[in-house]
Amino acid sequence: MRKIVAFYVKWARRLLAYTLLVLVLIALYLSPLLIDFLEIIAKLQFGQIIGALFSIGPLYAVFLFILYGLLTMVFGRFFCSFMCPLGALMDLVGILRQKARRKKFAYKPRRFTQVLVPILVLLLFWVGISLPFGLLEPYSILSSKILSYLGGPSLVFFIVLVLSYFWGRGFCNSLCPTGFVLSLFAKGSIYRLAIGDTCIKCGACERVCPASCINFKEKLVDYGRCVLCLECKSLCPNSSLQYRRVLEPSEEGKLVRRSFIRKASIGALVGGALVTPEALRGGFLARPRPNPILPPGALSIAHLNAHCSSCHSCVRICPNHALKVSYLSSPLFLGKPVVDPYLGFCQYDCVECTRICPTGALINLDVEQKHIFRLGVVHFKREECIVITQGTSCGACAEICPTGAVTMGPGPLGRDEPIISWHHCIGCGACQAVCPVRPVSPIWVRGLAYQDMAAAKPIVAETPDQVLTEEFPF
Amino acid sequence: MTLKRGPVKRRSFLKSVATGACALGLNFSLGGLVAAHAQEAQFPDLVAVRGTELTRMFDKALEALGGLGRYVKSGQTLVIKPNMAWAQPPSVGANTNPVLVSHIVKNALNLGAKKVYVFDNTCDNWVGAYRDSGLEEASKDAGATVAPGNTSGYYQEVQVPGATILKTIELHEVYLEADVIINVPVLKHHGGAKMTAAIKNLMGAIWSRGPLHRNGVDETLPDLLLYKKPTLNVVEAVRVMTSGGPRGRGTSQYLAANMLIASEDAVAADSACAAIMNTAGISTPSYIELAAQRGIGVSNLDTLNIQRLTI
Structure with missing residues (x-):
């Protein structure tokens, strides 16, 4: 029974994510009529919200950042599996890989290098060098026109796509700045995928995990890296892998307190970004010459x-x-x-x-x-x-x-x-x-x-219309 | 020939001689094209109607010209070419009034026109211009097909016979396809060409306007009339912008000319418009005279049969 439910949940997740992906791709590359839909989707993208926070940004972005943060602290990285169209595309590629029966995924311990790139990218963005962020933020990858050919997707998009065939969701946990920020929130999330006592250590979950975050031998799941794709759950032969509250309420409290320091530091970073004057955050390094015409509202x-x-x-x-x-x-x-x-x-x-x-x-x-x-x-x-x-x-x-x-x-x-x-x-x-x-x-x-x-339009006293002096001047 | 056969015969003789001489004279001065008009001498060459209500002014003008049915026959395809180049509301007077265009569309459809197209190659972005001018909505509501003109794909290159500079132009496909073309410009000041009305409005029927600016607007505009002339020109000159044209600015000034000019000859219509603009201190643009010199139309209004009506 649990297996059947897990199967349907997996497919429901896939359907939702793929629908979003297809709509976004149609809006981006086929029908300019869906541009208003894109506006909403882009503004709901967590990566774009992070971008917005680096300014005295739109107020809705602050609200959404807090909302996503809280939800992730409770449910884990649902954003990566339900809201990220690039993630959905990577999952599709993952299915291709499964069908091709290539080498299965295997658990890899988290390495220091995996957080290096996202941290660097965010710091550079903070000091006004946004190019690396633009190259690695998942929604930007999907919609960017950097090095794109004939109006199609950018070169980065194809590189990431090919990478995902061999690497699964490796991108999301090694390079993606959005995934990195979400992983900080997701560590110690209240609901999580956990391996129960009935586990027979068959390893099916680890082999299918595109995020390489399940260690079946130790019966451990790295919740920070788990993107909640739910591919593993329906494969568990005796349903010992469950998405549930794992800890006692008191332990939960301890966990929340412990992770509070981490989350507070994220808040401080973001807050610091908010109060640091833009002039200090420069962009001097990136000053182009001669001055190009910036789009309206770009300010400087x-x-x-x-x-x-x-x-x-x-x-x-x-x-x-x-x-x-x-x-x-x-x-x-x-x-x-x-x-x-x-x-x-x-x-x-x-x-x-x-x-x-x-x-x-x-x-x-x-x-x-x-x-x-x-x-x-x-x-x-x-x-x-x-x-x-x-x-x-x-x-x-x-x-x-x-x-x-x-x-x-x-x-x-x-x-x-x-x-x-x-x-x-x-x-x-x-x-x-x-x-x-x-x-x-x-x-x-x-x-x-x-x-x-510019100087305002000259204000002239409203002059009455002239009239013709003769009835027909010809 | 003798005159002794009675007064009736004498009168008819004199009449025929006079008509012949007239036709001959026109033939000499204006070329074969106008001779065709001389056969329908009962209709004026140009009608000017003073009033404020565009629909009534149009009806009055067309009545004098023998009715719209003289131009639009059942089953024909019609193109109405208004000026809808600017993303400006009708109150600015930068585009043709939608009331007039919608009235013409309805009348043409009542006469059994197969299809009525409305289009322009806009200056401002076409979506905004079509929308803000109110012409897209008004034309569609009246039953016309509003054709886009925003990419070169809608235009076909044609050789212009007798052109001095613009040997080839790219005309809009519906303009080429149409049996009847009604040119419905609005008269207004023009920063570059001094004044825009019937002839200048045809710049919106072609694709690349660069060659006109490059070779001189005055010198090239007459060439636009050579390939396919509008069947009828109806110039709206009710509230005429006399400064800040052609787009119109907050500081634009206006002349309440309260007039509508209709003529088969775009040059004659522009010449009458220039006379209106002269009263507001705007000099006559030289493209009108250049077109007349090449025999494309008549600019000397004294030689024309003009009907002046007031509502």
């Missing part, structure tokens, strides 16, 4: 570096395809989103990227704020403008400029030419995008290292 290179998890949700949602992944501006700025006006311009009334950003790397802007939010400043090389070089009428830049920073006015040559008014420019790049001169537009936007507000 330091701010973007300190919070961006390279999930590229913003790149995905930008309706004008104006955002791209930065590669060459600086090695440590790799994978950050930047505006490239040659691809498209930042739409005046659009705040989609600031809305979807799961880590708060792009602060929320409303449309009114966006109208004067300055990403860069227009520059104009008059002598290369075709109005000057060819003496023809163009005006494409003035036509598209939403703020009136570029207008057409009489110049010394006796014909209308672009006139620049810097204090109204918000650096949207529309002028550069539509300028017919290529490959290098004579009108271009230079990004601001620190985004600010």
Whole structure:
């Protein structure tokens, strides 16, 4: 009876996780219509929440972090098996491995090196170097466009996928920063998988465990590393492997007290991250040159570096395809989103990227704020403008400029030419995008290292509409 | 020939001579195209209606032109090309008023048009422009098919006969497919081209606008009329933006022209629009005269039969 239940529980878990995975993959790579669904999923991802905590981040992230933390302290790493789409994909690969009857998994004791990478990644993120985090955070791996080809998943994604065939959930316990933080919470969780006295030491559970955390000889399960995939439970021939409360209530209290120190230190780290001024957390190391145009709400290179998890949700949602992944501006700025006006311009009334950003790397802007939010400043090389070089009428830049920073006015040559008014420019790049001169537009936007507000739109007294002096002027 | 055969014959003779001379004169000055118009001399070349209610103004103008049925026959495919280039609400006057477009769609469908398309190659992002202009919703509600125009795949390259600069253009597939094209621009100020109405609106029917800007907007715009001219141009000039165009800004000023201009000749329609803009201190853009010089249309309004109506 227990075996049948375990079997159904296993399949229910698989179905839930795979459904999530399929939906996320469809939303990411097949149907842009599901982008709103992605927004919710991304914001529920624990890794993205950690990213958000490294800022004076969105308040919901603090709430979710505490909620996930408490739930993990009670139930273990349910997140890794139910909420992480990359984890679900690794489990699928694991099934392939089972079908292929390759060498089975075996218990490996936890080694010091297994925590080294995640700790390093989190520390680097904390000091403003977010590239390693972006490369290893599971949701970012799934959705990132770093080194992606033809709009497909990134190279890291394929590497991790191939690795998981040989390594099971090894990634989750050796490299994944999200898994590392969750493992700290899960150690000493109240509900856990435990091997009972009836165990006959057949070893079926150990051989199937993709996390390599079951030691059947010692009848021990490393709860910190167990990702609750529940693959082992239904295989136990006499159901001695159970998910249950293992300790006496008094022992539970002791355990909670003991693990409290550990958890308090996590809290202190996160709290420290919250109060450390951003200026100290720098990003100076990762300063790209020349200044790229940062997406709206990125505030500064330091701010973007300190919070961006390279999930590229913003790149995905930008309706004008104006955002791209930065590669060459600086090695440590790799994978950050930047505006490239040659691809498209930042739409005046659009705040989609600031809305979807799961880590708060792009602060929320409303449309009114966006109208004067300055990403860069227009520059104009008059002598290369075709109005000057060819003496023809163009005006494409003035036509598209939403703020009136570029207008057409009489110049010394006796014909209308672009006139620049810097204090109204918000650096949207529309002028550069539509300028017919290529490959290098004579009108271009230079990004601001620190985004600010442009001069507000001039307020004019509401003038009544003019009327026609004669009934028909022709 | 003798005049002694009676007054009736004399009158008819004089009439026929006059008609012939007229047709001959027009032939000399304007080329064969306008000669066809001369055969339907009972209809005006251009109708201007003053009023504030767009639907009534349109009905009045079309009544003077012999009814929409003269242009749209049962079973035909129709394209309505409004200006919906900007993600701006109708109140800004950057796009054609959805009331007018929806009215034309309904009338065309009542006349038995097989399909009515509405599209534009927008300047702002197309989703926002289609939505905020109110034109997507209004056209769909009226029964039209709103066609996207946001990628080059919707456009086909065609050779333009007689073009001076734009030898090839990429026209939207529904524009190419349509039996009838009704160009429904809004008249407004334009930072680059001084003024935009009927001719300039056709820049939204083609894909790459770079060549026009590169080679001079004034010099290239007339070429757009050569491959496939709009069957009818209906210019909305009710609340005309006179500064901050074409997108419109918070500081834009307006002229309450309260007019609707309808003509088969886009150049004539633009010429009338320029006269309106002149009263607001905006000079006439040179593309109108350049088009007239090449015989693509008539810019001298004195030579045209204009009907001026007031509601």
